[in-house]
Amino acid sequence: MIQGEHITKSYQDVKVLKDVNVIIPEGKITSLIGSNGAGKSTLLSIISRLIKGEGKVSIDGISTAAYQPEELARKLATLRQIINIQVRLTVKELVSFGRYPYSKSKLNNQDKEIVGSAIRYMELEHQSGHFIDQLSGGERQRAFIAMIIAQDTDYILLDEPLNNLDMKHSVQIMKLLRSLVDNHGKTVVLVIHDINFASCYSDYMIVLKNGELLKAGGTEDIIIPELLHEAYDMEFDIREIAGNKICLYYK
Amino acid sequence: MLLRRKLLIMGVLLLLFALLFLLWGLNADNWDYNLPRRIRKLAAIFMTGGCIGFSAVIFQTITNNRILTPSVMGLDSLYMFVQTIVVFIFGSRQLAAVTAVSDFMISVGIMVGFSLLLFQIVFAGEGRKLLAVILTGMILGGLFESLSTFMQVIIDPNEFLIIQDRMFASFNNVNTSLLNVSAIISVLVFAYGYRQTGQLDVLSLGGDISVNLGIPYNRAVKKYMFLIAVLISVSTALVGPITFLGLLTANLSRQLMKTYKHSYLLSSAILISAIALTFGQFIVERILKFDTTISVIINFIGGIYFIWLLLKEGKL
Amino acid sequence: MKKTALFLLLGILAAGSFSLFIGVKDISPLDLLHAADEEKVQVFLISRIPRLISILCVGMSMSVAGVIMQQIAGNKFISPSTGSTTDWAKLGILTAILFFPGASTGMKIVISCLFAFGGTLLFMRLLKMIQLKDTVLIPLVGIMFGNVINSLTTYIAYKYDLIQNISSWLQGSFTMVLKGRYELLYMGIPLLFTAAVYANKFTIVSMGRDFSKNLGIKYNLTVNLGLIIVSVITSVVIVTIGSIPFIGLIIPNIVSLYRGDNLRGNILEMSLAGGLFLLLCDIISRLIIYPFEIPISVTAGIIGSVVFLYLLFGRRKHHASA
Numbered sequence: 001m002i003q004g005e006h007i008t009k010s011y012q013d014v015k016v017l018k019d020v021n022v023i024i025p026e027g028k029i030t031s032l033i034g035s036n037g038a039g040k041s042t043l044l045s046i047i048s049r050l051i052k053g054e055g056k057v058s059i060d061g062i063s064t065a066a067y068q069p070e071e072l073a074r075k076l077a078t079l080r081q082i083i084n085i086q087v088r089l090t091v092k093e094l095v096s097f098g099r100y101p102y103s104k105s106k107l108n109n110q111d112k113e114i115v116g117s118a119i120r121y122m123e124l125e126h127q128s129g130h131f132i133d134q135l136s137g138g139e140r141q142r143a144f145i146a147m148i149i150a151q152d153t154d155y156i157l158l159d160e161p162l163n164n165l166d167m168k169h170s171v172q173i174m175k176l177l178r179s180l181v182d183n184h185g186k187t188v189v190l191v192i193h194d195i196n197f198a199s200c201y202s203d204y205m206i207v208l209k210n211g212e213l214l215k216a217g218g219t220e221d222i223i224i225p226e227l228l229h230e231a232y233d234m235e236f237d238i239r240e241i242a243g244n245k246i247c248l249y250y251k
Numbered sequence: 252m253l254l255r256r257k258l259l260i261m262g263v264l265l266l267l268f269a270l271l272f273l274l275w276g277l278n279a280d281n282w283d284y285n286l287p288r289r290i291r292k293l294a295a296i297f298m299t300g301g302c303i304g305f306s307a308v309i310f311q312t313i314t315n316n317r318i319l320t321p322s323v324m325g326l327d328s329l330y331m332f333v334q335t336i337v338v339f340i341f342g343s344r345q346l347a348a349v350t351a352v353s354d355f356m357i358s359v360g361i362m363v364g365f366s367l368l369l370f371q372i373v374f375a376g377e378g379r380k381l382l383a384v385i386l387t388g389m390i391l392g393g394l395f396e397s398l399s400t401f402m403q404v405i406i407d408p409n410e411f412l413i414i415q416d417r418m419f420a421s422f423n424n425v426n427t428s429l430l431n432v433s434a435i436i437s438v439l440v441f442a443y444g445y446r447q448t449g450q451l452d453v454l455s456l457g458g459d460i461s462v463n464l465g466i467p468y469n470r471a472v473k474k475y476m477f478l479i480a481v482l483i484s485v486s487t488a489l490v491g492p493i494t495f496l497g498l499l500t501a502n503l504s505r506q507l508m509k510t511y512k513h514s515y516l517l518s519s520a521i522l523i524s525a526i527a528l529t530f531g532q533f534i535v536e537r538i539l540k541f542d543t544t545i546s547v548i549i550n551f552i553g554g555i556y557f558i559w560l561l562l563k564e565g566k567l
Numbered sequence: 568m569k570k571t572a573l574f575l576l577l578g579i580l581a582a583g584s585f586s587l588f589i590g591v592k593d594i595s596p597l598d599l600l601h602a603a604d605e606e607k608v609q610v611f612l613i614s615r616i617p618r619l620i621s622i623l624c625v626g627m628s629m630s631v632a633g634v635i636m637q638q639i640a641g642n643k644f645i646s647p648s649t650g651s652t653t654d655w656a657k658l659g660i661l662t663a664i665l666f667f668p669g670a671s672t673g674m675k676i677v678i679s680c681l682f683a684f685g686g687t688l689l690f691m692r693l694l695k696m697i698q699l700k701d702t703v704l705i706p707l708v709g710i711m712f713g714n715v716i717n718s719l720t721t722y723i724a725y726k727y728d729l730i731q732n733i734s735s736w737l738q739g740s741f742t743m744v745l746k747g748r749y750e751l752l753y754m755g756i757p758l759l760f761t762a763a764v765y766a767n768k769f770t771i772v773s774m775g776r777d778f779s780k781n782l783g784i785k786y787n788l789t790v791n792l793g794l795i796i797v798s799v800i801t802s803v804v805i806v807t808i809g810s811i812p813f814i815g816l817i818i819p820n821i822v823s824l825y826r827g828d829n830l831r832g833n834i835l836e837m838s839l840a841g842g843l844f845l846l847l848c849d850i851i852s853r854l855i856i857y858p859f860e861i862p863i864s865v866t867a868g869i870i871g872s873v874v875f876l877y878l879l880f881g882r883r884k885h886h887a888s889a
Contacts, residue, residue, distance in 0.1 A: 073465025
């Protein structure tokens with residue numbers, strides 16, 4: 001369980017997060033949703049210690065400040081927007097970096113096995129010798145996620161993992177995340193823009209508005225017209241199709 | 252295996268150039284006089300080259316930028332400024348009274364302190380504004396230059412000569428006791444750096460990924476900036492600034508080795524630096540007969556290489 | 568808007584009259600009225616007044632040159648000194664000295680101007696060809712590019728024993744300004760008017776090629792015109808005075824902080840502020856170790872770098888909150 005208490009963040013005079021208290025349950029996919037500027041990415045980045053904020057974040061009851069950096073890296077993995085790295089690495093080399101918190105740069109057989117299975121998991125076997133900068137956007141995204149998987153942490157935090165992906169690859173990634181939770185007992189936290197992807201794949205949702213927590217709860221409690229209306233300031237029509245709640249808001 | 256072979260070739264090349272440098276024009280008459288001097292010069296060349304190559308690779312790794320080199324941080328100008336202040340406040344007699352080694356240590360200490368201070372100031376806020384640090388360093392470098400010029404204008408002309416002597420330091424007037432001190436310092440830094448190659452590999456993936464993989468990013472960057480400051484200060488205080496050498500060797504090293512592994516990158520950068528300086532000094536001394544200085548040649552070639560690199564990479 | 572301009576003008580008048588009466592030769596306004604001391608009047612006419620005029624010309628034209636470059640490059644941190652123009656101009660002068668040993672000052676200016684124009688154009692092209700992650704990288708590339716050109720200049724100068732000549736261009740100074748030696752600086756005045764006429768177009772060009780085409784502006788023509796103005800101003804100033812750092816960089820930034828980026832609306836304030844800044848720098852240079860004086864490039868460099876750093880961090884904070 002990840003717990004955030006009184007999380008506040010301000011840039012100069014502007015408060016982007018105001019005293020947010022959240023609990024992220026274990027063994028579930030949790031989505032952070034809200035309109036632009038609601039503070040979703042900031043909250044995710046603070047929880048994953050990529051940026052500093054006020055308040056306290058604890059994982060499994062221990063404050064993140066009390067963890068050794070490497071210890072934390074074996075507990076929680078995170079990925080923000082895919083940056084263009086300057087270094088020429090092959091997919092396999094990149095994924096191998098996921099084992100750094102365990103074995104530094106000297107991989108043992110077990111590490112190599114984990115790297116191999118992460119690559120297979122992300123269906124990148126054919127590209128494993130290719131350089132990252134030669135990959136398509138979707139392949140590159142999957143390569144970075146494969147590194148995160150090789151890190152083999154209980155918690156995986158991703159900031160807009162579907163950015164720049166087409167429908168096919170978006171579905172592929174979401175299915176893989178689902179299976180990480182269902183079959184491997186991981187906890188996944190996402191910042192996601194597409195409300196319907198969030199609705200179809202997540203178990204738990206945290207809604208932010210203007211830097212404040214609007215509501216947190218199971219998907220069925222969140223995907224209701226009144227709440228979404230309040231979160232996004234627009235009308236939603238929600239239909240149930242094949243067991244999934246689908247939001248209609250296009251017209 | 253292939254990478255090892257490349258390093259071996261560089262090593263052999265360096266050995267050849269070094270022999271050429273030592274033995275060219277040597278005969279039974281000038282043997283006694285020339286050889287020890289040349290060996291000392293060669294030692295200074297190797298050490299300076301090593302410092303510059305090593306620090307440039309690390310600097311590019313932590314800045315995630317291939318067109319930067321530590322000398323853009325204004326350390327050269329600071330060195331001149333420190334020298335000027337010493338003469339300005341204490342006068343040249345005082346400067347002469349201070350032994351060379353302690354003067355050297357003071358200069359190095361101030362330069363290292365400055366780099367850390369610069370870093371502390373800019374990093375005090377949120378975020379990773381490494382570029383702002385560098386730009387600040389460049390501007391402060393200009394400021395130091397202006398201040399030095401100002402002091403030099405109002406200084407006694409006789410005392411100015413002493414400063415000028417230090418401004419154009421070169422491999423020709425290297426102080427042996429300084430050489431020993433710098434050798435000890437740089438070998439210690441190298442030894443430490445080689446133990447950290449794995450962490451450097453991770454850092455080359457950028458701040459986010461490094462944090463994710465459990466590296467205390469800010470602390471690590473500060474640590475490497477400290478090492479870089481030490482190496483650059485040592486080499487500048489010993490022989491004077493050679494601006495573009497770091498840029499040249501760090502990039503050549505990446506191009507030739509085609510790897511992200513710092514264990515190889517660092518070694519090849521040291522070797523390439525030493526080759527470039529040995530060969531350059533040989534050309535300047537024996538072929539051009541001191542028609543120009545080595546830093547002018549290196550800056551010129553390094554500069555052209557820089558533009559070519561910019562165009563080829565197409566991005567920064 | 569008129570208020571700011573008036574305020575700056577008053578500042579120039581006050582500082583200007585003050586500056587006329589400082590110097591080794593003690594001259595008071597009364598001396599001039601009585602015309603009793605022929606020598607004092609002569610010093611006044613031959614040295615003090617030319618000095619004041621040249622400072623104002625340089626200050627005004629350099630700050631306008633800076634803003635034009637910033638508009639063309641679409642980047643706040645570019646100026647003749649951070650965009651390699653100054654370095655190219657120096658290389659031009661060196662070339663003139665080498666290949667045309669008896670060249671007149673006019674000839675030197677023409678050649679250095681050609682270098683400055685071609686070089687800056689090359690730099691702008693280079694910028695277009697590379698993608699930059701951060702706007703701070705643009706002046707960084709500019710300074711590095713300038714360093715390359717400088718190393719070429721040093722190389723040639725070293726080879727032909729002209730190092731001393733270059734050093735004199737590095738130090739901007741108004742001490743040698745006397746009647747008959749500064750009039751070339753007047754060339755800046757018509758250029759300022761041209762810049763004022765084209766001000767609107769430069770502002771549009773700053774928003775990019777597509778944007779300009781959409782509004783029917785001839786992009787390349789306007790860019791070239793702007794660069795010609797910048798090159799002429801830079802070369803003339805370097806040949807007559809020497810290089811003065813930062814002024815083209817900080818004055819436009821300060822003015823645009825208060826008045827925005829519409830060049831047509833603020834070109835008057837821009838040039839007046841430049842003149843006033845340099846005038847104040849000059850007064851400081853002359854007073855601080857009176858009766859001697861510090862080169863103005865040193866004073867401007869020290870004040871300028873402090874202001875620039877303030878701008879750099881002030882601006883960044885501003886962005887973060889937006």
